[in-house]
Amino acid sequence: MFAVLVIPDFPLQAVLRILPAGGSRRAVAVMTGDPASAGSRQVGVLQCNAVAAAAGVAPGLTAPQAMARCPGIELHARSESAEASARDAALAAAWTLSPRVENTAPGVCTIDLRGHPAVAGPGRSEAGKIGVLARAAIACLDALGLAGRIGIARTPRIARYAADTSVVALRVSAGTPANSDETLSRRSRGGLHEGGSVPGARDPRRQVGLPSEALAKEGDLPYASAVRIIAPSDFDECAFLAPLPIELADPSEEQAAVLSGWGVKTLGGLTALPRAEAAMRLGEDGAALWDRAAGREWRVLRHAEPPRAFEAEVEFEDGIETLEPLLFLLRRFCDQLALQLAAANFAAAELHLVLKLDEGRHARDFRLPAPTGDAGVFFSVLHTHLETLKTDTPVVALRLAVTPTRPLHRQQGLFDSSLVDPHGLNETLARVGAVVGSERVGVPVLENTRRPDAVRLGPVPDRVSWQPELANVALHGLPLRRHRPPRPARVEVEDSRPVWVLADGVAGPVTAAEGPWRGSGEWWSAEAWSRDEWDVEIGGAGLHRIFESAGQWFVEGEYD
Amino acid sequence: MRERTLSVAALRQLVADRLPGPADSRRGAAALPTGVPALDEALGGGLASGALTEIVSAGAGSGGQFVQLCLLCAAAGLGRRAALVDGADAFDPQTAGAEALRALIWVRCGDAATAMQAADLLVRDANLGLVLLDLRGCPQSALRRTPATAWYRLQRAAEGTAAPVVVHTSQALVPSAACRVALTGRFGIDSCGRPRDALSAEVEVELLRARWAGGFAEAAG
Numbered sequence: 001m002f003a004v005l006v007i008p009d010f011p012l013q014a015v016l017r018i019l020p021a022g023g024s025r026r027a028v029a030v031m032t033g034d035p036a037s038a039g040s041r042q043v044g045v046l047q048c049n050a051v052a053a054a055a056g057v058a059p060g061l062t063a064p065q066a067m068a069r070c071p072g073i074e075l076h077a078r079s080e081s082a083e084a085s086a087r088d089a090a091l092a093a094a095w096t097l098s099p100r101v102e103n104t105a106p107g108v109c110t111i112d113l114r115g116h117p118a119v120a121g122p123g124r125s126e127a128g129k130i131g132v133l134a135r136a137a138i139a140c141l142d143a144l145g146l147a148g149r150i151g152i153a154r155t156p157r158i159a160r161y162a163a164d165t166s167v168v169a170l171r172v173s174a175g176t177p178a179n180s181d182e183t184l185s186r187r188s189r190g191g192l193h194e195g196g197s198v199p200g201a202r203d204p205r206r207q208v209g210l211p212s213e214a215l216a217k218e219g220d221l222p223y224a225s226a227v228r229i230i231a232p233s234d235f236d237e238c239a240f241l242a243p244l245p246i247e248l249a250d251p252s253e254e255q256a257a258v259l260s261g262w263g264v265k266t267l268g269g270l271t272a273l274p275r276a277e278a279a280m281r282l283g284e285d286g287a288a289l290w291d292r293a294a295g296r297e298w299r300v301l302r303h304a305e306p307p308r309a310f311e312a313e314v315e316f317e318d319g320i321e322t323l324e325p326l327l328f329l330l331r332r333f334c335d336q337l338a339l340q341l342a343a344a345n346f347a348a349a350e351l352h353l354v355l356k357l358d359e360g361r362h363a364r365d366f367r368l369p370a371p372t373g374d375a376g377v378f379f380s381v382l383h384t385h386l387e388t389l390k391t392d393t394p395v396v397a398l399r400l401a402v403t404p405t406r407p408l409h410r411q412q413g414l415f416d417s418s419l420v421d422p423h424g425l426n427e428t429l430a431r432v433g434a435v436v437g438s439e440r441v442g443v444p445v446l447e448n449t450r451r452p453d454a455v456r457l458g459p460v461p462d463r464v465s466w467q468p469e470l471a472n473v474a475l476h477g478l479p480l481r482r483h484r485p486p487r488p489a490r491v492e493v494e495d496s497r498p499v500w501v502l503a504d505g506v507a508g509p510v511t512a513a514e515g516p517w518r519g520s521g522e523w524w525s526a527e528a529w530s531r532d533e534w535d536v537e538i539g540g541a542g543l544h545r546i547f548e549s550a551g552q553w554f555v556e557g558e559y560d
Numbered sequence: 561m562r563e564r565t566l567s568v569a570a571l572r573q574l575v576a577d578r579l580p581g582p583a584d585s586r587r588g589a590a591a592l593p594t595g596v597p598a599l600d601e602a603l604g605g606g607l608a609s610g611a612l613t614e615i616v617s618a619g620a621g622s623g624g625q626f627v628q629l630c631l632l633c634a635a636a637g638l639g640r641r642a643a644l645v646d647g648a649d650a651f652d653p654q655t656a657g658a659e660a661l662r663a664l665i666w667v668r669c670g671d672a673a674t675a676m677q678a679a680d681l682l683v684r685d686a687n688l689g690l691v692l693l694d695l696r697g698c699p700q701s702a703l704r705r706t707p708a709t710a711w712y713r714l715q716r717a718a719e720g721t722a723a724p725v726v727v728h729t730s731q732a733l734v735p736s737a738a739c740r741v742a743l744t745g746r747f748g749i750d751s752c753g754r755p756r757d758a759l760s761a762e763v764e765v766e767l768l769r770a771r772w773a774g775g776f777a778e779a780a781g
Contacts, residue, residue, distance in 0.1 A: 420687050424687060432681050436667060444661055444666045475756040476756060478626050479652060481652065481696075482651075513749075
């Protein structure tokens, strides 16, 4: 068995996918060239959505003609980056069905289901299983902003016919119901009638022999109409193929003219002729056409390589200046990358976001606290960062990449304490970082030096490790509260000992002092330091640490 | 004036007797022992979970930072992760000790307003077993500008978690604190050479406010 995933009006859907939410409610058309070019009269409408079609816009019209019929229409050039991104999304959805997927054409993926457990048996239950999986794939695709349909049959050709003729309400905006203004015009295939169905075609659910109760139940399922399964039997296949228009078999112009002269308008009409006779009159190509019409065309699939780099990027026709459209698209990218990661049994370790600006670029890497394939986590991390980001110029391109890693499987130590929700903490810390600065949140890590205040902030580990008693490191005295930077002070000295201290917030006679504690280090570098420290008790002001460095006195902090 | 104070206290007692609040029921259920005997005694066993505790320490030598480290060590000892929101960026990891740093998340703030915002976010995170908001060193003028609603918001957020929330101030400040203690002792220079374990017994604590099963108690201050 093979499945064919078809995304109708692929260039249009690819462009609509990167438009802000609600783009499909406006009249939109994709042109054969750049509509902004000087020769816009030579630029024609390639595809348009239902809103534009309702206003009288049709493929083939020039830009001025389209604008005359629909003054508010948005004309977009085909976008290579958008189509590449949509192709990746389609492949990701196809890989949820089988690892053997061919990128047959833009918007068409052929999936080899042979050996798949859900189709291994001839019974009706197997057909039901693969139907469920196919609907799930369509749902994935919908979440990625693409409307597709799937045909499943014994050969790739029949599966393609089934996909092309399945009844589907095309949706182009995730999360919105498939009705009226979200529906694309169905003009891409000449053989399609209103609603995408073919007169006389049998109910696909009957073709797999499901009982009537099951049929009613199946019909109520979401995306049920976007999946068509042709049972692998000669009778069912012939009954399905017979009424289909001959154009679906892709005859050449010459063959179409000859067949028209013969009065052959359907696949069944051609296959009713003996193959040898048809080949004798139409030549070798005619035999191939007959095979295609009979659904007997066999070919070896060229399997698409699973992605080695998990990334998605798109360039915008017009720069984006607000957050919402960016988030809209990022959510799509997150879903798509999560799907690709899941298909390859990977999880994300890091996210890399690059915003190409009109002038310059903004890049940021996000390390995830624990490997995850959850698109929601990806999105919340990015959302938190972008909420506080301000750029001087509009965003003209977006790129999101993921560093893959194997999902984390480990056994915790008996006394280790792991986080309840590592990604929740990461999200919280990102939000805190947005308030105080991301470089000012983390786990304190002591540098391997004796230089005062040599500390940096490191990432938060995902567990608190158990440690035995740390009694070997005996701590003495009160801890220090530092003044950052140290406060300059005036210190009176008698007999080489401080007797009076005057600094911001600290003033008084020294009632007791211990020191000096001499320290120096890194004499070999430009950051050489040398100082004499004193612990002093100042009358009425408590315990403090003061130090002298290069002839200057400072109050470093207070012991508390 | 005294009569009025008494009548308010009596009214609070009456309400506490008849309508035991959520803090009351939590009190005995979960508490984080601090490891400082005087503080544990004043708090009735330790820091109350899901409640605001205010620790007031007047200045250098009172042992405020030492108590803070004891709290961090106590949380780490139980495998709880602690967040320290450092309002004046005064925490010194070099003298804190490895145990205090083991489970610590340090948020270095520049002012009281950002510290309040950061604490408000952290208190809501279920991963944290202790949240310390250190506002010592922040200008009093800025702290006084903090609206009371912000403190009650923090209290409400704390009630939704199992983590104790400690606000460390240099003057009594938090109107929504379930418990307020003051560190009244003063360490001398001789403490610098003594083992830290021995110092915990010398911390002096005075209970200024307590609001739990025993009802409301408002001491001077």
